[in-house]
Amino acid sequence: MTAIILDGKNLALRLERKLKEQVELMTSKPGLAIVVVGNDPASELYVRKKEKSCKSLGMNFFRYNFSENITEDKIITTINFLNKDHKVNGLMVQLPLPKTMDTVNITNSIDHHKDVDGLTSRTLGDLFQRNEWQVPATPKGVIRLLEEYSIPVTGKDVIIINRSSIVGKPLAALLLNRNATVTLCHSFSQDLDSKISKADIIISGTGKPSFIRKDNIKEGAVIIDVGIIKTDGKVRGDVDFVDVCEKASYITPVPGGVGPMTVVMLMENVLAAKLRQER
Ligand code: GUN
DSSP states (O other), X not given: OOOEEOOHHHHHHHHHHHHHHHHHTOSSOOXXXXXXXXXXXXXXXXXXXXXHHHHHHTOEEEEEEEOTTOOHHHHHHHHHHHHHOXXXXXXXXXXXXXXXXXXXXXXXXXXXXXXXXXXXXXXHHHHHTTOOSSOOHHHHHHHHHHHHTTOOOTTOEEEEEOOOTTTHHHHHHHHHHTTOEEEEEOTTOSSHHHHHHHOSEEEEOOOOTTOBOGGGSOTTOEEEEOOOEEETTEEEOSBOHHHHXXXXXXXXXXXXXXXXXXXXXXXXXXXXXXXXXXO
16 A cells, blocks of 8 residues: 555645635734744744744734743733734744743633634633634644545544644544544553554654554554654654555655644634634
């Protein structure tokens, strides 16, 4: 078997074109504000990608930088200010925050109407109640890719190796909402290889190269790689791509798979937030 490539780059480009057409017709443009704390190099790269995408779509972009010594109160004061700013339709705090900070407390100070990251307790809670009005970008991008290639999830055994609030937990909810059987794994999970080898769909976000290999997957499995690892200036994912292609039915490349989908899904969320706020 040679796997079909799930081309996130191409799908993202098509979706971006549609978004751009919609934005062009708007008299007042949607705006995204990102709060950045510290200078994590990976965060810097992601934020720049979001800024570039906003600008190419004709959306407004506002960036608020803080040093990692800032107090949580000062961050929350800025968020409260942005909650009231009408030019800001979507508001997010880039993660990870410095380890000393209370991420949930800070994220929850975002007005849920502007929570385009889908990370407030209100929005995540709604998602788990099957109310998918605002879905975190990476999980939304994964579901959109599966839909684009008509890959069924109903009744399928899906393993997710990542339990973060950005990826694993919301993905589990989205897949449960679509009647998949979900196994959510993490660093304490036992017999991982055996669990992975039984799954119809494998979604891996560990940041460990070669975590998913040809010998630990089922013939015909669908492989979604959410890992991003930068080594020797090259970006790669969790999956042994070339070997796994021989056994999988569908696979996302890295780069060019889930990554570009994440950015365009965030932009879609910003536009949707703006339209809801105008109602
Ligand atoms: N860091 C890496 N990905 C994300 C994301 O989707 N949202 C936020 N807030 N931080 C991130």
